[in-house]
Amino acid sequence: MARKRVGNKRERIISAAAKFFGERGYHNTTTAKIAEAAGVAAGTIYIYFRSKEELLVAVFEEFLGVHMDRLREGIAREPDPEAKMRRLISLGLELMEENPHSARIFLSQLRQSTEMIKMVTKRSSRAYKDIIEEVLEEGMRCGVCRKLNVRAAASMLFGAFQSTVLDWVADDSSYPLASQAEELTEFILIGLGCRSEEASRQQAV
Amino acid sequence: MARKRVGNKRERIISAAAKFFGERGYHNTTTAKIAEAAGVAAGTIYIYFRSKEELLVAVFEEFLGVHMDRLREGIAREPDPEAKMRRLISLGLELMEENPHSARIFLSQLRQSTEMIKMVTKRSSRAYKDIIEEVLEEGMRCGVCRKLNVRAAASMLFGAFQSTVLDWVADDSSYPLASQAEELTEFILIGLGCRSEEASRQQAV
Amino acid sequence: MARKRVGNKRERIISAAAKFFGERGYHNTTTAKIAEAAGVAAGTIYIYFRSKEELLVAVFEEFLGVHMDRLREGIAREPDPEAKMRRLISLGLELMEENPHSARIFLSQLRQSTEMIKMVTKRSSRAYKDIIEEVLEEGMRCGVCRKLNVRAAASMLFGAFQSTVLDWVADDSSYPLASQAEELTEFILIGLGCRSEEASRQQAV
Amino acid sequence: MARKRVGNKRERIISAAAKFFGERGYHNTTTAKIAEAAGVAAGTIYIYFRSKEELLVAVFEEFLGVHMDRLREGIAREPDPEAKMRRLISLGLELMEENPHSARIFLSQLRQSTEMIKMVTKRSSRAYKDIIEEVLEEGMRCGVCRKLNVRAAASMLFGAFQSTVLDWVADDSSYPLASQAEELTEFILIGLGCRSEEASRQQAV
C-alpha cells in the first residue's frame, strides 16, 4: 500500500510533467506547476528526481521504453518484412495516439539545449531508426525492397512518420491518427519499391 | 549612410540571434549574449525588436522569406512536375546548407511554447508544404504521379526532407548535405509513383 | 538496555553533529547528513532535540561540561597559583586535542548569529574565563603575580590560548598541540609577571 | 557624476553587507536584505559581485586592505620595536573601533565553511601576524625582547588582541576600545620580556 503510494507519486509527477512539457515546452513549464498538477509539494519532485532536467529525461525514457518494447513485440509476430513495415507504421501511430503528450515531447521538445538532453534525443531517434533499419535490411535480403542506403532511408521514413504525427498533434488530435496509416503505409512501401504503383493502385480498388 | 548603419545593426542582431538560437536554443540564449555578439548594447536590441520573442520571429521570417523566394524561383524555371520536385529537393537542401543555424531553428527550435511562436511555425511549415502541394497537384494532373492525398503526402515529403537535414545538423554538418540529395529524390519520386523501381534502377546505371 | 540504546543514539547524534559542525560549520551541515552519519533516521533527531539549533547547543554543552569539570579537577590538585596556571594551560590544550571537532566549534563556530547561540557562547567563554580569573585573583593575593585588571587579563590569556589552538586546527592537527604548551606557558607567566625573564631563561636551561 | 554614482552603489552594497554579516552572520543575512539596506534592487548586487560569497570576500578585503596599509604606515614612523609594538596595539584597536561591523567579520564570521572563505581568512590572519612577526624579529635582533618562537608568539599576541576586541564587540561597543590599550600593551610587552615587572610598575605610577 505504502509502496503503491510511492509509485503513484512518481508516476503522477511524470505524468504531469509529460502533459506540461508536451503542451507548453520544457522551458515554459515550472516545477511548481508540475507539482501542483501532480498533487504534491514543490519539494517532492526533488525526492524522485535530481533536477528538472532529469525529470524530462525520465518522462522521455518512460515513454520510449514502453514504446520500443511494444514495437518490437508487434513486428516479431509478423511473417515478412513488408508486413513488418506495415505493422511498424500502424502500431507506431497507435502508440503515439495513446500518449499524445509524450509523443509531442518525443518528436520535438527534446531538440533543445543541453548536452544531456541532446544525448537522450539522439538515443531515442536511434532506437526508432534501428528498428526501421532492421526491417529494411531484412527486406533487402529477401528482395522485397529495392536496394537503398538503409541509414538514409530509415531517417526519411522516420521523418515522414514524425511529420504525420506532428500534423495530428498540431491539429489538437482532432481526428484519429490511425486514419493516416493507410496513406503513410502506401507512400512508404512504394517508396521502398515493395510494390509497383500499379499493384498499389489495384489493391486500393 | 545612417540608414545603412541601421540596417547593418538590425542585420547583425538577427544574424547573431540566428547563430545562438540555432546552436543553444531560444531559451538558452540571453539577449545579453546576442547583443555582445552583434556588437551592440543590450538596450539596442529593443530599438529594433519589441521583445526577444519578436526577434526570434524576425530571425525566422528573414530566413523563410529568402528561402521561399528562391524555391519558387528555382522551380519556376523547371519544365515539368518531376523536374520541379527534383529541383525542390536539391535546392531545399542547398538553402539549408547555406544557413545551418537558421535551418536548425526552422526545423526544431520553433516547435516550442507560446502561441505567437506556434503560429509562426505553422505558417512556415505551411509555406513549405504549399509549394510541395502545388507541385504534387500539377504532377497528378499531368498523370506523372499517382493519385494520393496531397495534404498528407506533402507532409510526409516534408518530414523526410526535414529528417535528412536534421541528421546532417546533428552530425555537425560534417558531410555535404547535397550528398543526400540523390537518395532523397529517389525515395520521394518512387514514393510518388513518378517512376517505377525498374526505371529508377536503370537510370542509376 | 532500552535506556542504553537510547543514550547510545543521543550520543551518536551529538557525536556526528560535533564532527560535521566542526568540519564544515553549522550552516553547511544538514540534519540529514548528521542523521546518516549517526545511523538514525532523519526524524529521530527530533525525538532527542527540539531543533537543529538545540542540537548545536547540546553538542556544545556536552563538550563544555566535561571540559570544565576536568579543568577544575586538574587545578584543584595543584598547590599554588603558578602551578595552577601551568596546569590550566597544559590541560586545556590536552582537552582540545582530544576532541578537535568540538574544539573547533567551541572556538569559532559559535560566533554566529542567533541570540540563543550567542548566549551559549558567552556563557562558555565565561566559564573558561571564570576559572582563569579565579586563578589570577589567587595569584594576585599571594603576590605571585603583578597587579592587573583580572577581567581584561583573563580575556587576553584566553585569546592567546584560543589562537594557539586555532592555529593547530587550521593546520589540520598536523602536530601535537601539547608541543605548544611550553611556549604558551612561558608567554603567559611572564606576561603575568610571575617570573622575570631571567628566571624563565634559567629554568629553560 | 555617473562614475560617482556607480562607486557609490558598490560602496553602499559593501557597507550594508558588512553591517549585516557582522551583526547576524553571513548565513543569517539574505541578499534581499542587503539590497534593501543598500537601497538597490536585488539584482543589482549581482552586477557588482558574482555571488553572495564573493561579496563577503569583497567586504573583507576592503577592510583588510585599508587596515593593513594604515598599520604599516603607523609603525613605520616609530623609532624602535617597543614603540612599534605599542603603536601596533593602539592603532589596531583604533581601526577596529572605527569599523566594528567589519571587525566582527574579520575576527569571527569568516571561520566558516567553504574553501574560498577559508583561504581568505587564512590570508588575513597571516597579514596581521606577518606584521607582528616582523616587529618581533626586529625586537629580538635589537635585544629588546627575549628570545622566543616568533611564529607562536605572534599568534598568541594576535589572540590576545582579538579577544580584547571581541569582548568589546560582545558588549555592544559600550566602552571605548582604546581604554583597553594600556592593559593590553602592558601584558604583551611584559610577556615579550621588553620590560621587567618592576619597570612597568614604576611607569604605571
Place this chain on the structure above:
DNA sequence: AATGAATGAGTCTTCATTCAT
C-alpha cells in the same frame, strides 16, 4: 521510540526589459 516520505517556506540567482543620459 523509530522511521523516512512529504512538506513548503525561504533563498540565491538570472535575465528580459526599461530609461536616464
Place this chain on the structure above:
DNA sequence: AATGAATGAAGACTCATTCAT
C-alpha cells in the same frame, strides 16, 4: 539612435521539520 546600469519578477532547488505508520 545608442548606451548599459538598474530593475524586480520569476524560478529552481534546499532543507529543517512534521507525521502517519
